[in-house]
Amino acid sequence: MNEMSSVPQVPMVRSGSFCGSRAEFRRLVLRGGLLELITLGFYRFWLATDMRRHLWANTTLDGDAAEYTGTGKELLLGFLMAVAILAPLYIGYFLLGIEAESLQTFASVPLVALFYLFSQFAIYRARRYRLTRTVWRGVRFWMTGSGWAYALRASLWALAVLLTFGLLLPWRTAALERYKMNHSHYGELQGRFEGRGLELFKRGWWIWALTLAFLIVPSLLWLPYLTIVVLPALPVLFALYRAMEWRWWLSGLRFGAVRLQSALPATALIPLYLKAIGWSALLLMGFSLYLGLGGVVITLLTGGEGELFRPEALQNNIAMLVLTGIGYLLLIVGFNAVMRIYLLRDLWAKVVNTTTVYGLDAAAEVAAQGELATALGEGFADGLDVAGF
Amino acid sequence: MPHDLPSHIAPEAIYFDGTSSRRHRVTLSFGERLLLQNLEGETLASWAFGDLRRADAPSGILRLSNVAAPPLARLEIRDPGLAAQLTALCTGLDDTGPARHSTARIVRWSVAAAASVLLIAVFGLPLIAERLAPLLPRSFEQRLGVVVEQQVKTLLGDRVCDDPAGQAALAKLVEAVRSAGGLDDHVAVVVLSSGIPNAVALPGGKVLLFSALLADANDPDEIAAVIAHEFGHVAHHDNMKVLIHNGSASFLIGLLFGDLSGSGALVFATKTLITSSYSREAEHDADTFSIEVMQKLGRSPKGLGELLFRLTGKQGGSALDIVASHPLTEDRRDRMRSLDAVPTGPPLLTAAEWQALKAICKRS
Numbered sequence: 174m175n176e177m178s179s180v181p182q183v184p185m186v187r188s189g190s191f192c193g194s195r196a197e198f199r200r201l202v203l204r205g206g207l208l209e210l211i212t213l214g215f216y217r218f219w220l221a222t223d224m225r226r227h228l229w230a231n232t233t234l235d236g237d238a239a240e241y242t243g244t245g246k247e248l249l250l251g252f253l254m255a256v257a258i259l260a261p262l263y264i265g266y267f268l269l270g271i272e273a274e275s276l277q278t279f280a281s282v283p284l285v286a287l288f289y290l291f292s293q294f295a296i297y298r299a300r301r302y303r304l305t306r307t308v309w310r311g312v313r314f315w316m317t318g319s320g321w322a323y324a325l326r327a328s329l330w331a332l333a334v335l336l337t338f339g340l341l342l343p344w345r346t347a348a349l350e351r352y353k354m355n356h357s358h359y360g361e362l363q364g365r366f367e368g369r370g371l372e373l374f375k376r377g378w379w380i381w382a383l384t385l386a387f388l389i390v391p392s393l394l395w396l397p398y399l400t401i402v403v404l405p406a407l408p409v410l411f412a413l414y415r416a417m418e419w420r421w422w423l424s425g426l427r428f429g430a431v432r433l434q435s436a437l438p439a440t441a442l443i444p445l446y447l448k449a450i451g452w453s454a455l456l457l458m459g460f461s462l463y464l465g466l467g468g469v470v471i472t473l474l475t476g477g478e479g480e481l482f483r484p485e486a487l488q489n490n491i492a493m494l495v496l497t498g499i500g501y502l503l504l505i506v507g508f509n510a511v512m513r514i515y516l517l518r519d520l521w522a523k524v525v526n527t528t529t530v531y532g533l534d535a536a537a538e539v540a541a542q543g544e545l546a547t548a549l550g551e552g553f554a555d556g557l558d559v560a561g562f
Numbered sequence: 563m564p565h566d567l568p569s570h571i572a573p574e575a576i577y578f579d580g581t582s583s584r585r586h587r588v589t590l591s592f593g594e595r596l597l598l599q600n601l602e603g604e605t606l607a608s609w610a611f612g613d614l615r616r617a618d619a620p621s622g623i624l625r626l627s628n629v630a631a632p633p634l635a636r637l638e639i640r641d642p643g644l645a646a647q648l649t650a651l652c653t654g655l656d657d658t659g660p661a662r663h664s665t666a667r668i669v670r671w672s673v674a675a676a677a678s679v680l681l682i683a684v685f686g687l688p689l690i691a692e693r694l695a696p697l698l699p700r701s702f703e704q705r706l707g708v709v710v711e712q713q714v715k716t717l718l719g720d721r722v723c724d725d726p727a728g729q730a731a732l733a734k735l736v737e738a739v740r741s742a743g744g745l746d747d748h749v750a751v752v753v754l755s756s757g758i759p760n761a762v763a764l765p766g767g768k769v770l771l772f773s774a775l776l777a778d779a780n781d782p783d784e785i786a787a788v789i790a791h792e793f794g795h796v797a798h799h800d801n802m803k804v805l806i807h808n809g810s811a812s813f814l815i816g817l818l819f820g821d822l823s824g825s826g827a828l829v830f831a832t833k834t835l836i837t838s839s840y841s842r843e844a845e846h847d848a849d850t851f852s853i854e855v856m857q858k859l860g861r862s863p864k865g866l867g868e869l870l871f872r873l874t875g876k877q878g879g880s881a882l883d884i885v886a887s888h889p890l891t892e893d894r895r896d897r898m899r900s901l902d903a904v905p906t907g908p909p910l911l912t913a914a915e916w917q918a919l920k921a922i923c924k925r926s
């Protein structure tokens with residue numbers, strides 16, 4: 174018996190695979206994190222680019238690896254463009270705030286809505302940038318559509334989700350993904366999204382209900398300690414939801430006759446989130462230990478008279494401040510590396526390795542099409558601190 | 563169709579022409595130029611070795627692009643021997659094109675940019691704030707003052723103390739300080755009923771004095787010195803200076819650190835360092851103003867320092883101005899103590915007026 178006979182007789186069933194070396198990625202993010210420190214954050218554009226290059230290049234579909242053609246310089250340019258637009262906006266926001274406040278104290282809160290709109294625009298345009306830098310078999314993906322139209326939809330949906338305490342979230346996700354995918358293309362193949370909000374809701378409603386219960390019941394019953402008991406359950410619930418969402422999202426993607434199917438197990442992401450949390454806790458413990466030791470050493474060196482541990486004396490000690498600063502920066506580098514290794518690379522690998530593609534013969538000869546998009550959206554996303562995929 | 567063949571019979575190389583996703587299996591022949599021929603022997607492309615560049619690929623695959631061909635045309639070689647043979651012939655394989663980067667250059671320029679931004683924040687912004695603040699129209703300052711006043715009242719209580727006898731005593735004290743300080747009469751002092759001992763100068767010239775400060779004061783000189791300190795802020799346009807300085811410093815620092823994840827605390831620390839050194843100077847200058855006013859009135863300037871020291875002994879830091887712990891309270895007290903002198907001028911308030919002022923918040 175050979176393996177071929179067990180494959181269903183659907184034309185072109187191919188699975189994705191991720192073959193990147195974990196050690197290489199770890200080196201990349203640790204080195205990048207330190208460079209980010211040295212350059213006070215400017216290296217982030219090149220680090221993001223290098224991480225994507227690694228992830229894309231090691232993602233293989235039907236034997237051919239993808240390629241990321243974006244550059245750090247493009248991201249930097251997008252960031253500068255975003256600053257040029259956001260800077261006057263911030264000042265306008267400030268002046269408008271003064272006007273609104275003089276009418277009524279603390280009335281400027283609704284202006285936050287404007288920034289929400291901007292961040293949604295950023296999410297759309299950032300996706301567009303990433304997609305147009307994604308190449309497979311010498312043909313790029315591309316995307317049309319209006320970032321503002323998307324931002325408006327996203328904001329209205331967000332309002333609806335807010336008013337229903339999160340109940341409508343699956344429908345929001347589905348509607349927004351439909352808009353994004355209807356404007357996405359691979360060469361001449363038109364994308365679409367066939368995932369239904371109801372389907373995601375049916376699978377995940379209990380997570381929503383449990384989360385709501387966990388958050389509301391302890392405060393209703395005046396049992397704050399109950400919150401502490403259920404707190405560890407929240408990352409698990411989140412990991413379950415994320416796995417569910419990934420699986421639903423991938424299985425809804427279409428490019429022409431090509432369709433994807435994800436077999437990501439529901440519990441697949443739980444270990445990743447728990448490991449990330451565990452490592453973060455370890456890093457924090459290491460940081461406290463380092464601070465404690467540093468404090469003792471400094472007190473001994475300066476010949477502390479009388480009380481050894483006088484926190485207020487240490488607070489004003491320059492050496493201690495410097496030690497704390499360095500430790501804190503290294504802690505950030507560590508946190509970032511943990512997030513990037515577990516929640517970016519490992520998550521990506523799990524998702525790719527459980528994805529199957531059907532009907533790839535439709536993509537055997539696709540003519541190249543489409544324009545490159547600027548990194549303005551990435552710049553906004555950077556300036557407004559939002560993330561999307 | 564290429565996939566009809568079992569994959570272990572690997573063709574020599576795979577070629578994508580960059581105009582369609584078709585997977586061409588090609589053989590390579592090395593001559594003057596690199597010839598890419600399909601299995602029927604047709605030549606699909608002829609590439610100059612010097613034009614070839616390495617593209618990202620999984621390990622074990624050599625993927626090449628060509629600067630003279632369509633930008634997405636790719637040649638993929640999986641056979642290590644063939645890859646080595648080709649690598650030896652290509653001269654510019656790892657030339658960093660305009661697209662890829664040199665880490666050293668990024669580090670150099672980032673450090674330069676960061677240094678320049680920090681220098682501007684530390685040295686440039688104070689100068690700009692200094693020059694710009696006095697130029698702002700007073701109407702703008704006053705409008706801002708209304709906003710801040712509303713917020714302060716919302717946070718700390720909005721009952722204005724207006725006992726007539728206390729008001730009269732306050733007016734006398736304020737007038738003495740105002741004329742000694744050489745300020746015009748757009749300044750005003752309002753006492754708010756509050757348990758927090760503090761005082762704050764608003765943009766536009768209004769000073770809010772919280773009743774707990776009156777309760778803690780031992781004599782009129784201490785209150786006069788506090789008012790003089792706040793008037794110092796008014797005379798120096800400190801509110802607008804701090805607003806311009808701290809606002810733009812925050813913006814610059816935020817810009818600099820961007821979203822270096824977890825940078826929140828870093829941004830906050832840097833901002834606090836830069837802005838507090840600026841406010842420390844402003845506080846020092848306001849103290850100087852207070853000292854000069856008190857000396858002009860012929861009273862000892864030490865009252866402010868004594869009152870501050872008593873207050874900070876009672877409660878720690880506070881967000882508002884007078885006990886904001888910028889310069890160390892001990893240093894401020896010692897500075898004013900060293901200038902202590904026997905009063906040469908008349909008392910600022912009579913004993914009865916002082917009692918009335920202390921009782922300004924009592925409801926009639």
Ligand SMILES: [Zn+2]
Nearest residue numbers: 845848883884
């Ligand atoms: Zn002050």
